[in-house]
Amino acid sequence: MIFDRKDLADNEVLDLYKKLLKPRLIEEKMLILLRQGKVSKWFSGIGQEAISVGITAALDSDEYILPMHRNLGVFTGRDIPLHRLFSQWQGKKTGFTKGRDRSFHFGTQEFHIIGMISHLGPQMGVADGIALANKLKQNGKVTAVFTGEGATSEGDFHEALNIASVWELPVLFVIENNGYGLSTPTNEQYRCENLADRGVGYGMESHILDGNNILEVYTKIKELKASMAEHPRPVLLEFKTFRMRGHEEASGTKYVPQELMDMWAEKDPIANYKAYLQEIGLLTEALEESLKAEIKAEIDTHWAITQAEPEVIADLNEELSDMYEPFEFELITHSEEKANIRLVDAISESLKQSMERHENLVIMGQDIAEYGGAFKITEGFVDAFGKERVRNTPICESAVVSAANGLSINGYKAIVEMQFADFVSTGFNPIVNLLAKQHYRWNEKSDVVVRMPCGGGTQAGPFHSQTNEAWFTKTPGLKVVYPAFPYDAKGLLNTAINDPNPVVFFEHKQLYRSVYQEVPKDYYTLPFGQASLVKTGAQVTIISFGAGVHWALETLSKHPEISADLIDLRTLQPLDTETIFDSVRKTNKAIILQEDTLFGGVSSDISSLIMEHCFEYLDAPVKRVGSIESAIPFVKALEDQYLPKQRFETDLLALLNY
Template sequence: MTATTTPLTYTGYDLSDETLLRLYRELLRPRLIEEKMLKQLRGGVISKWFSGIGQEAISVGCTLALEPDEFIFTMHRNLGVFTGREVPLERLFAQWQGKPGGFTKGRDRSFHFGSTEHHIVGMISHLGPQLALAAGVALWHKMRGEPKVSLAFTGDGGTSEGDFHEALNIAAVWKLPVLFVIENNGYGLSTPVSEQYACDSLADRGKGYGMRSLSIDGNNILEVYSTIKQLAEEMRENPEPVLVECRTFRVRGHEEASGVKYVPDELIESWQARDPVTSFGEFLRHRGLLNDAVQLKWETEIKQAIEDALTTAADLPAVTASTENEIGDLFAPTPALRTSQPGNSVEKRFVDAISDGLREAMHAHPQLVLMGQDIADYGGVFKITDGFVAEFGKERVRNTPLCESGVIGAALGYAIAGGKAMVEMQFGDFVSVGFNQIVNNLAKLHYRWGQNADVVIRLPVGGGVGAGPFHSQTMESWFTSVAGLKIVYPSTPEDAKSLLIAAIADPNPVLFFEHKGLYRSLSGPVSEGYTPGEIGKARMVREGNDLTIVTYGAGVHWASEAVDSVGGDVEIIDLRSLTPLDYDAIRTSVAKTSRAIVLHEASLTGGFGGELAAWISEHCFELLDAPVRRVASLDTPVPFAPALEEQYLPKNRLTTAIRQLLAY
């Protein structure tokens, strides 16, 4: 970004004197707070600070241009959003000091938090993922016929991330009323924009997605306010996304510790001459709307409010560590689930039981939306949603673009606004493309600031069908180490239906694993009606006294076949869910049999069986008469050829393990 000597001009805007003065006062508040926070940083009261000095016009202008109940998704330098929404200063200061009176109870810092009361959702450090959340909120408003917009900030560096492009594409395809605002401040940390993009203007990127886009002076408070206000009014009437590039400059470091030695002095000086607070104040003085007395009065009032709030925050106790509280805040409370009068049990295939569970959930939750590739008229590649469009309509059964991260983010935004969402991965393997949204947004929201993440992700997984390395994985161990996710893995048609109903009713993020090898090969009795199961409760498949096999998914059937083949008094435990895990059922069984095999389909090394075996060894050691044995797939990708896949899977090794452990 080159130096500019173009002065800021504030003529040509038809705004009342009251509005002009309000805009200035709202510019002044974050500036004075920042100046105080820089002193707090030097004094060690806070540990880090990302300065927005010189960029306040963007946050303030956008916030005041929107209605108070329209969601804003913030970044590092958007203090003006929080002050513009009247977030109590004592809570902000407590947040930055890591006090319990903050929004995250000391669990996160800076602007990494949200407040649904103020319709603000803060960032995570990965920068791009919040953009799709804004699209999800906009989807909620559009589907309900509410004339509302949402607004998401990103930086020039963030526009290089895939999440930026996925969010814009989804919003454009679905014609969602989202304002995507780029704060182009010249540098992504120390990387200049010349190394970030090759187009003339970041606004040009909107053209590729078929959306309106424009570039404005981000230091001109009147241009920002008037532009965003007009766009929002138009978008409430005719929903569509708009991309707005705000040209500005970061005159301080990315964060204070990084400094600005990499920035030419003359560039900083030229932008300091365009300071939005100073220049707009001078304009108001020239208009006769502002004088020294008013300026002093406002500064005194704001500074006193800051000092009072700092005193309140300082008087708050420090955070007290409590394991009970930490674990207890991982998940939102699960409401008691109503069960309809159970109907007759009907023989159904595994795949049909899942479809039945989805249909029951769609009737039970009118706000539930299904999202996925080809799930609408086509019914999904496994035909689980076949006929759903005719029954529920395309608004609720939505085909999505091929962008898993953006779709999961949109589902989360829809949930934040008040809905429920189910996302179908066409194949579970493809969830790797949405990994960040799951492990850093879905999993952490409730723990960080009490926001439920009411999203279920269905994952067709597993081998045995000759689908090769990219359509046969079962990747539960990618997620079992991530606190804040519930993981369900049914093995019967009855559980497939009842646990899916329970997962959708649960306000927490649930990963629902479905072994596609069971889809059409396994049938069983399924209760009719709305019959939610209990997540976190294992099932006794068969009783025995000499050996326990702990397993889940297709492993349940492999274990049953192996025991029938080998014989022996073997007990089989079907975990049904991996998080939460029914430790009591495992211990009770091992106490009876004194031997344990842990069986799963994923590769041995790093598989969830290692965690199960470790827990049994640690907590049931005195009950064991033999070492815990793991049986799992080979430590290779899943091969395609039938002979290779048969060797890869653990079925043929299980009978040997049973015989060896019974004879130990």
């Protein structure tokens, strides 16, 4: 191994050795504790320390790093107190996740480190969002994100590289190519000679580096950092290295040929660098022993602190309340000046007034800039707010949602427009596993609104007509909003944008241009979790949301003899159960209308809640009405049969006659 110190000072060269030594000694301690049964699981980075240490040392302390579970050197390089790391690994309350997640699955704003989730790929998109925020701030900062060679096969990797390239984001994409994805060797993972070659396809600068050579890593990153500050751009880095232990300790290394292990053992980053430092006279045996003794004493002291901490005691209220970032709703009232506008206009007004109100708000989506979006909701926004804040995206929903989360982490608000709600399936993972869980996991908000043009009635077929709210109401940590009227849409969307929690905001396409209402011209907000009582009556409670509210109104107009409470839920999470229960206790009958298919839908949960809390008041079984159990078809006759509009009238009359 050839070391070139370039113009590095003696203290800088020696300090890199100290930084290498610390994670290695911690690992050796953890492996002993693992064998003693005092640590439950361990993902070893032995043999790969030079990459984590070199990159972290080259970056400023306020530049974000997104590591993985073999990057202990990132955490020690940021001087996180060891007892906090140990407490995290041991599931203690003073760790970074209060015992809710293990190992390195956490982030910390204090140290500008954003940890991984097990799905690996989304963190590449998060890095894009953090880097976009830095670019908007024009602060010259660089973001580094780690991945292994295995995760480069994930779609999120390619989506994130493409976005970073198109937007010229200052991201260092770090591939630690250590030879194996768990037990699968690289020749079974990809066919290109080098992963760095993939940069060519994205018009991206790329480099191949010796991941075991600390000086090569450190000096190259310093050089790139200075260059990227002047000329923001992404850079793809492939570090050739090797994992000397199992994927995690229980898996072992029996699948690795011994000659390969022997070859890489000779390339140990610490042993080789130690020999180099001894050769140039910067490291003596006495100094090394002194350094080791100092680090080992620190490890033992901090391990004792962790061991003295009590075990986590389950607190139900804390567990539930920590799913969401605290949000103090501010009721902003409106003037009397109104205009008769459509639902689509109300949403556009909300977005425009929110962009004016929040200078840190960025809207992203396919064709939303000059074109104005598929439904022209953001038409004219580029002229008003510029392309930096109104951003066309490539067709890559997963990385865009992840990037929105990165924007939130770095001080921005983000709105993602799905061109159609159906397309959210390709962005499902970061919504339910990243946005929804982030605050619960490490107390970091995810200030993102995902707008969802949805619903049938327009003969758009199976891929443009779904109303898929039940995918998200099942996921704690998300808020789900589904207005039926322009007034509600504007006020609730304003609140969604103000709320620092992730909100999935459904907008029914058929209602966009068919429903008009008098809507205040100025900015106002409406609270979540408060349903609207559209009509009042005594015979039956009708519960619905979205287009179903209008179907119910149409049915009631045909039957003026029916006296009904018609509840428009407006928000599905949080759900206004008080209004539902009060009405059912009054009318003694309930029917729930949803556009989605019945099984596993929102109506099923509402029906169960009514049965649990209002059973003694019921004079008939709770009735649910929804679409038939098929995909939504294209031809009008088939779509009419699919949708529950006509069946609702029949079922309502039958319930009244029960």
